[in-house]
Amino acid sequence: MKTVLIISHCEDYHVEKALHLLKQKKANYFFLTLDEFPKNYSLSQSINNNSASATLENTLTKQTIKLSEIGAVWLRKSANFSYLSNDMEESTNTFANNETEHALFSALYTLDCFWMSHPKFLRAAMWKGEQLKRATEFGFNIPDTLISNNPCEIRAFYMRHSKIVFKVMSDPIIYNDADQSLGVATTLVDSDMLENAESLRLIPNQFQAYIEKAYELRVTIIGNEVFTAKIDSQAHPETKIDCRNLNVRVPMSIYELPKKIEAACLKLIKSYSLNYSALDFIVTPKGEYVFLENNPCGQFHYIEENVPELKIIESLTNTLLRACI
Known part of the structure; x- marks a missing residue:
């Protein structure tokens, strides 16, 4: 069984949930915390005319992995790098960040394995204006x-x-x-x-x-699985415009998307070659579905906390592990 590589920052509670499940399943994993890289890591990549290899070591835990042992990558969230020296001038720090990014992704881009999702596809999927134009091509209404x-x-x-x-x-x-x-x-x-x-x-x-709302939807996609939560944002005055108010508990429930909308969501995500994404919709008082945006690394923990029937993290970890067999 190959190893799952998880890339995020050290306080990512999404990863905490995944690690708990991976430990229960006795799976092999390596957690690369970007906010501690390269400070607490050692990276070596060797390339010659006949071969290429790379190893990554956590210098605190002494866990070491050869990149050839990786079967799946969950590129969860970016973070600022950190260094053994924390008093670099701004120009030196910028240079160090650029060099570090080149070194890390020069190694990671050699991986021929399952990505959730590959950085080149994540970047292509992030531009909001392009998302809206593409959504109309798949039959969605947009504001x-x-x-x-x-x-x-x-x-x-x-x-x-x-x-x-x-x-x-x-x-x-x-x-x-x-x-x-x-x-x-x-x-x-x-x-x-x-x-x-x-x-x-x-x-x-x-x-x-402005689009009048009956309620909102968060559609989380993992591979071919679709998890939809209804967000009753109009139930509270502080969430009518933006439902992301953490000081207010917004009622949420499981929701069944019309098959036509679900199929269009899957086609949209696959057009970006993504293996994970979270889409936001408004449903109007007339029952019309309005696409708002695509979030290629979107949050899901708050959805699963409020709608535990949606087994998002379980599906995610199982998807990563299947790729490692």
Whole structure:
């Protein structure tokens, strides 16, 4: 039996759940914590005209693995690298990050095994504007969307729809100098927000026509398995616009997607060559399904906590282990 390689950061509770199951199954695994790499790891890759090999060692636990022993990779989350020296100048740190990324992925890209999912496919699937265009090609309805830093275009979009939202396209978490996090929520836009032209010109932002909701869906896909949770976001005033408010317990339940929608979800994900993804939908009061976005490394722990009937982590670990046989 080959080994499962898990790549994330050391405080990822999704990985904690997976490791618990892998230990129960007495499976072979190696957990690479990027926020401790290369500080607590040793990496060696050898390439010549006749062969190529690589080994990875956790210098604290002394666990060592040859990359040829890996049967499946779960590329769960990225993280900032760390070094034995923590007082490098900014330019030196940037150089070190670039070199470290090249060294690590030069080795990992040689792996001919099952990936959940491969970094080149993850990157191709992350662009929000492209996702929306592709979703329409698979028959999904989407919100009218504008991505722009042109104040005139943004104001005209607001006038056309009268009710629009601002949505982050990348990571919605911002860290300050004290390493404190601030979440950027989906926000209802009013006319006052559009008065400052310099602010609108600063960076291109995503704006969407507001879609009335009956409820929302989180569709998690692992291989050919589809796990759908209904999120009753309209049950609480603080989650009507953005259901990701961790201070409010949003009612969730298991949900059966119409076969046509489920099939389209699978086709969309397979078009990106992904083995895992999480899709977000609005269901309108008229029963229409509206695609919002595709999250190739999307969170699922909060879904399984609220809807334990959805055995997402069990399916995920079983999928990884099957690839190692």
